[in-house]
Amino acid sequence: MTYAEHLTQASYLAAAALFIMSLRWLSDPKTARRGVGAGVAGMAAAIVGTLLHPEIVNYTWIVVACVIGTAIGVPLSRVPLTAVPQRTALSHAFGGLAAGLVGTAKYFLWLHDGELTTFRMAAIGTEVILGYVTLTGSLMAAGKLQEIIPTRPITYRGQNLVNLSLLAIAFGAVVLLLFRPDLWVLFPAIIVLSLVFGVLLIMPIGGADMPTVISLLNAYAGLAAVAMGFVLENKVLITAGALDGSSGLILSIIMCRAMNRSFTNVLFGAFGQVQAGAAATEARTVKSGTPRDAADLLENASRVVIVPGYGMAVAQAQHRVKEIYDQLTKRGVDVKFAIHPVAGRMPGHMNVLLAEAEVPYEALIEMDEINRDLPQTDVVLVVGANDVVNPAARHDAKSPIYGMPIIDADKARFVIANKRSMNPGFAGIENELYYAENTLMLFGDAKSVLGEVVKALAGDAAH
Amino acid sequence: MAFVFLLATFVGFQVIQNVSRLLHTPLMSLTNAISAIAVVGSIIIAGEQKSTFSTILGTIAVAASVTNIVSGFLITDRMLKMFRERKPRS
Numbered sequence: 123m124t125y126a127e128h129l130t131q132a133s134y135l136a137a138a139a140l141f142i143m144s145l146r147w148l149s150d151p152k153t154a155r156r157g158v159g160a161g162v163a164g165m166a167a168a169i170v171g172t173l174l175h176p177e178i179v180n181y182t183w184i185v186v187a188c189v190i191g192t193a194i195g196v197p198l199s200r201v202p203l204t205a206v207p208q209r210t211a212l213s214h215a216f217g218g219l220a221a222g223l224v225g226t227a228k229y230f231l232w233l234h235d236g237e238l239t240t241f242r243m244a245a246i247g248t249e250v251i252l253g254y255v256t257l258t259g260s261l262m263a264a265g266k267l268q269e270i271i272p273t274r275p276i277t278y279r280g281q282n283l284v285n286l287s288l289l290a291i292a293f294g295a296v297v298l299l300l301f302r303p304d305l306w307v308l309f310p311a312i313i314v315l316s317l318v319f320g321v322l323l324i325m326p327i328g329g330a331d332m333p334t335v336i337s338l339l340n341a342y343a344g345l346a347a348v349a350m351g352f353v354l355e356n357k358v359l360i361t362a363g364a365l366d367g368s369s370g371l372i373l374s375i376i377m378c379r380a381m382n383r384s385f386t387n388v389l390f391g392a393f394g395q396v397q398a399g400a401a402a403t404e405a406r407t408v409k410s411g412t413p414r415d416a417a418d419l420l421e422n423a424s425r426v427v428i429v430p431g432y433g434m435a436v437a438q439a440q441h442r443v444k445e446i447y448d449q450l451t452k453r454g455v456d457v458k459f460a461i462h463p464v465a466g467r468m469p470g471h472m473n474v475l476l477a478e479a480e481v482p483y484e485a486l487i488e489m490d491e492i493n494r495d496l497p498q499t500d501v502v503l504v505v506g507a508n509d510v511v512n513p514a515a516r517h518d519a520k521s522p523i524y525g526m527p528i529i530d531a532d533k534a535r536f537v538i539a540n541k542r543s544m545n546p547g548f549a550g551i552e553n554e555l556y557y558a559e560n561t562l563m564l565f566g567d568a569k570s571v572l573g574e575v576v577k578a579l580a581g582d583a584a585h
Numbered sequence: 586m587a588f589v590f591l592l593a594t595f596v597g598f599q600v601i602q603n604v605s606r607l608l609h610t611p612l613m614s615l616t617n618a619i620s621a622i623a624v625v626g627s628i629i630i631a632g633e634q635k636s637t638f639s640t641i642l643g644t645i646a647v648a649a650s651v652t653n654i655v656s657g658f659l660i661t662d663r664m665l666k667m668f669r670e671r672k673p674r675s
Contacts, residue, residue, distance in 0.1 A: 134625075141619050142596055148612055149603040151668040158662045161619055165654055172625045178632030183644040187631060191651025198652065199659035206610060206660070213617045213657060216649040220623045223646040227630050227639040234636070340613055347620045352586055354626045360586060361593040366620035368597030369612060463606070470609030474664050482671035483607050 126174045133171025134358035140164030141362055145369075151483055168358055203478050204435050207467040211264035211336055214343045218256025221346035222313070225249040228353055229309055238303040242353065247296030249349035250309075251289075251316045256342040258320030263335055266324070267467055273329035281326060282390050288319045323389065329432075330509065332467045334377040334388045341370030373469045380463035380489075382515075382525040408544065411562040413574035416503075416538050419562065421579060423500035423536075426450055427492060429460045429529055430472050433506015433541070439568035442576060443505060444479035449579040459485055460492040460502075460529045462510040489529055499534040504555075506540065506568050512553045522551060537561040540568050611664045618657025624650035 123131070140160045147157035178184075201209050225246045232238045265271035292315040295308045327335050344367030351359030378385060420426060428447070434440060450457050459481065465472045473486055487495075496502070504511055511531040514521040531537055532555050539556055543565060556563060564571055604612050627650050630643030 137622070138593075141622075142600060144615065144619065145597075145600045145604065145612075148608050148615065149600075149605055151605060151607060151665070152670075154605075154608055154611065154665045154668070155662060157615065158658055158665065161615060161661075162658050165618070165622065165624075165658075168622055168625055169628070172628050175629055175632070177629060180632060180634050183631045183634075183640060184628055184647055187627075187644045187647035188651050190648040192655050194648070195652040195655025195657075196659065198656035199663065201660075203664070206614075206664075209656070209660065210610075210613055210617065213614070213653045216653050217617065217620055217623065220621075220627055220646040220649040220653075223642040223649075224623065224626050224630055227642040227646075231635050231639050336613070340617070344616070344620050347623050348590060350623055350626055351590075354629070355586065356626060357586065357589045359622055359625060360589050362619050362622040364590055364593035365597040365600075366616040368594050369601045369616040372598065372601050373609060373613065461606075468610060469613065470607065470611070473607045474610045474667070477607075477664070477667040477669070480667070480669065483668050484671055486607060488606055 124176070126176060130171040130174055133167045134356075137164040137168035137171070137358050138361040140167065141365060145365060203474055204438060205268075206474060207332065207336060207471065208264045208267040210468060211260045211267060211339065214336070214339045215257050215260035215264065217343035218253045218260060218346055220253070221249050221343075221350050222253030222257060222316075224350055225253060225353060226309070226313065230306075233303060233306060240300050243300050243303050244296070245349055245352040247293075247299060247312070249346055249353055250312060251292055251296065252342055252346035252349055254313055254316035255320040255323070256339055256346055258317045259324050259342070260320075260339045262321055262324035263327075263332065263339060266327075266329060267332060275326045275328040277326045281322075285319060285322050288315050288322065292316055292319065326390075327388070329467065330464075331381075331388050333464045333469055333471070334374055334381070336468045337370050337373035337377055338385070338389075339370070341367050341374060344368070344370050377464055377469060380527060381523075382527065406557045408556050408563045409561065411538070411564055413564065413571055414578050415562060416564050416575050417578035417582065419501050419536055419538060420446070420450060420503070420575070421453060421455070421582060423450075423455055425456045425458075425495070425499045426501045426503065427458050427460050427496065427499050427531075427534065429462075429502060429504045429507045429511055429531055430476065431462075431465050431505065431507025431510060432467060433508075434568055435466055435471065435475055435506070437506065437568035439505060439572055440475045440479040442569055442572035443476070444481050445576040446503070446572060446579065447481060447485070449576060449583065452583070457485065458487050458492060458495070460489065460496075460531075461486050462489050462507070462529055465507060465510055489527060493530050496530045496533045501536045501538060502531040502534040504531060504537065504539040505572070508541075508553055509551060511555055512551065513555055514551070514553070531555060532558060535560065538564055540564045540566070540571055542567060607668065608665070611661045614657050614664070615661045618654055618661065621650045621653035621657060624654060
């Protein structure tokens with residue numbers, strides 16, 4: 123090896139170590155920002171190491187691409203935090219795109235030079251399929267999250283058969299290329315099949331399943347990077363891709379467990395269709411209250427738990443929620459937040475929104491832990507959450523969400539539930555919590571209704 | 586190489602299981618930025634200029650990866666800055 127090559131390898135080794143440290147520091151919010159520093163340092167080391175590479179003869183296009191990437195990247199990092207799920211999906215799409223393009227370029231270069239070994243062909247095939255599926259799949263997910271594309275699942279008969287056949291044909295074509303790499307017409311066909319499969323894969327998936335789907339696309343993007351590492355025989359790429367892939371996989375598993383569902387069920391189950399034939403809706407009455415009533419209940423409590431859901435994000439109500447938190451803690455009321463793993467549209471979505479509103483993170487409690495406290499809680503305030511507090515998950519074997527771990531809001535003495543209207547939630551499932559004796563419904567847009575509650579509380583404090 | 590992959594996956598599982606659940610959204614944006622290390626491969630394709638076709642694809646790939654690096658690290662840091670401890674009561 124030449125001197126420059128040694129330097130490149132050393133920079134890659136340093137980068138891999140820094141990436142691992144970077145993720146380690148994320149284990150605690152106190153050290154987490156150091157993790158970003160380590161990540162940036164690792165990336166810088168790897169890039170400088172690569173630029174020393176003797177094969178690089180011209181830097182013009184590299185510089186142009188870096189300028190373009192920075193010009194897109196900076197505004198993308200400044201989106202409002204409610205749009206973080208879309209941004210994340212979009213960045214998985216970019217990751218998939220890069221993998222797909224590098225694989226395509228390598229195939230044609232090696233084909234031209236007659237250097238396509240079976241191993242290289244297999245790695246390129248995997249990279250290209252994963253890359254392009256991630257590209258269109260993530261674009262679809264981003265479109266659904268941004269609500270450019272209808273978030274309801276789109277299904278038709280034989281959908282799973284069509285999807286799986288497409289994927290099987292794409293893999294079949296790769297296998298054929300292993301033996302006859304010169305059949306280059308197959309290559310564009312594989313690209314098209316992968317792109318179409320990505321679209322069709324996400325089409326039947328509903329908004330409530332987005333936390334799992336984003337995590338899964340995260341894993342695909344990571345694995346595409348790993349495949350790229352095998353193609354280019356680059357160990358730092360394999361390491362970083364494997365870290366990303368295992369992170370995506372772990373998150374997907376956590377999300378699936380939090381919904382008591384399997385991967386196949388999420389991908390092929392088309393959850394969130396209006397459930398036909400569910401128990402005929404009886405004419406039941408709910409108790410509807412005013413912000414004044416809610417304020418009275420809250421200020422007379424000694425322990426309050428707030429359960430946020432996607433509705434809080436949609437209404438951008440996190441700052442009002444924080445004001446309620448402030449008003450109550452000022453009076454010595456103990457206020458905690460109950461965070462369900464799949465609340466919102468991506469893992470950790472609620473935590474980020476509440477952190478933005480300056481709620482201290484010690485007040486954000488995971489589901490299992492808060493469930494122990496709920497029987498001793500005076501008031502639960504549900505803001506835009508629905509299925510995650512539906513008691514039917516515990517006892518109604520016929521309910522589509524039966525078996526899903528939930529936050530036991532119904533065990534508190536009183537429940538205040540904020541909702542826009544009585545329409546059933548995303549999954550179209552009735553929620554008996556709203557009809558319970560001790561539940562007070564607070565109808566209206568979360569931001570304005572909770573604003574009224576804050577006003578009522580502040581008014582009382584002034585007297 | 587398979588050895589590196591297995592080892593890295595194993596380390597990844599260990600490290601990521603310890604990540605605080607509070608930080609799952611920043612975790613995703615950080616790993617996303619880290620896996621944009623794909624820029625390394627893209628840079629070589631764009632810079633070795635073996636054919637016009639590969640140079641174009643490489644350039645687009647570099648742009649896509651740099652987008653992820655820049656926006657991934659910036660937004661992760663922006664989110665992490667917001668996670669604060671309770672201020673000691675004065």
